Amino acid sequence: MISDGNGTLYMASLFRKFTAGLALMVLLAPPLAARDTAYEAPRGPDGERPDLNGIWQALNTANYDIERHLARHSMQLREGPHGPLPAVDLLKLGAVGAVPPGLGVVEGGRLPYKPEALEKKRENAANWLDRDPEVKCYLPGVPRATYMPHPFRITQSHEGIMIMYQYANAVREIYMEDVGPAPVDSWMGQSVGHWEGDTLVVEVTGLNDQTWFDRAGNHHSDQMKVTERYTPMGPNHLHYQATIEDPQTFTRAWTMSMPLYRRMEPDARLLDFRCVEFVEELLYGEWRRKPLPRP
């Protein structure tokens, strides 16, 4: 169970117990039940809806593996004499290349893969370095953009909502009206939002099948629909939930959830992480006029 730990440090103990219990309820019970009695967020620029403006970031290991997992040697493994060891290409990273443990963000702990999709997940993991789109600085898709180890900014005005991610300067607009089906598949999909009480609900469709959920090879098809829910849980954290429907890949719909924390630094801002320049040597280096040696 991921508690909302730091956020409650400054609150009275009674309230602390209450919110801890609340977090438990949110993760275990249908979220709607908790929300009615929950925190009353300040109103946003339209004077009516809660204010989601700010710079937010997940604080978990979901980008390594959204499923519950123990720490392991590396993001890509091979068999050793006494169990798994890092794949050769990652060996020199040592402890830096190890996967930190995580409670997982998937409700129920495990993904309900169809057998052939589970097989593909295993292949992905075995070939992680070649296959993970993050390695090549490709756009992260939804929901992965949310829990990349980078902050993102929500700009919510009186007439529109935009989410900008530091990772790869990914961005998406949340259309607050029916815009019809997505005209074409894309990396970040088409996002259409509406409010349910104080929860911003965003339905994301038109996603391509090129993005992953994490560095563990968890994947989806272009039939995926993601329904996200952003709910203020305190002045400085949101509850994030994403329900995944993809009958091509999974036997049933499943849900991930996690808190999102406000970046509290007074000068917090999105900085540049245009990782394109960081992968040019990887993608194009062999075609330099004078290629650098690659021992």
Next chain:
Amino acid sequence: MKTSVISLLGIIAAALSTGSVADDIPRTPQGRPDFSGTYDVATLTPLQRPEMFGDNLVLDPKEAARIAEEERKLLEEDLKPSDPNRQAPPQGGDGSTGAAGNVGGYNAFWVERGEGAFEIGGEFRTSIIIDPADGRFPEMTPTGRKALMERRRFYRENTGEAWWLETDGPGPYDDPELRPLGERCLLGFGSTAGPPMLPVLYNNTKRIVQTEDIVTILVEMNHDARIVRMNAEHAPEDQRFWLGDSIGWWDGDELVIDTTNFRDETGLSGATRDLHVVERFRYNDAGQVIYSFTVEDPNVWSEPWSGEYPWPRTDDRMFEYACHEGNYALGGVLRGARLLEQETREAEAADPAASE
């Protein structure tokens, strides 16, 4: 609640007291001029004025009609279905002008550069630049001129031969880092995200989402969101950004954006890390959103230069411009150069005398 009503009244009072602009412009709930919306900034009016127009900023309506008609005919011709039985273009190109080495390149399906010259307050314009008076870049500094000459020498037209083998220094296709930022998918080309944000060949959609604290300007190429921090201070001098560091404030009913802290590479071609751009958004009496800017870079231009053009609203939505994810071209450019080099070396080996 009480506080916000009082501050709202204060803002309205401040807005009314300037009294300079029509009060029927769209306003935010906080009383600011509201520039929220989606825009298509494509125009056939060029940044620099064609010399034939001299100091004439205004384009004759007949001339404007002729330009629009010419473009319409061009598009009509280009939009005809291609002959499915056509042959591959000749080696080295078909001799036509255009992108992609004259081997076909873009047709009208891709190009969206506007249907005519823009007009402001009913007058067609000959250029975006309004200062200097001739609508052209001001005199360059000696340093700026020298850098431009070096760039031109280095990035000469592709002749299909590895000419750079005959020079001492590097060639323009040696490394990905030597290719233009647009080709590398690091920024859109032609200063589309700027600043200053200029119209380009295609993908001219912009989206503004505006709050009291942050104005975001999403630029279609390459999904670049400019984040303008309102009433803030610039970042420390050593913090540098691909799009610069933008802060904003209100000057009456004009939104002012001040951008510094650029990297060595800027979206505006030829500029340097000392670039300073001041942009303004305003509504004119005709209800148009007018985007104007002043560019300063003491390393390049002897004086500042300024321009303006309207941002027309569009009902279209923005497509995702995922540039890097489909960038097969950059690797192809580098591999092509290696092949040319190989051909040259093989020709020299076969006939050493010919290369002398």
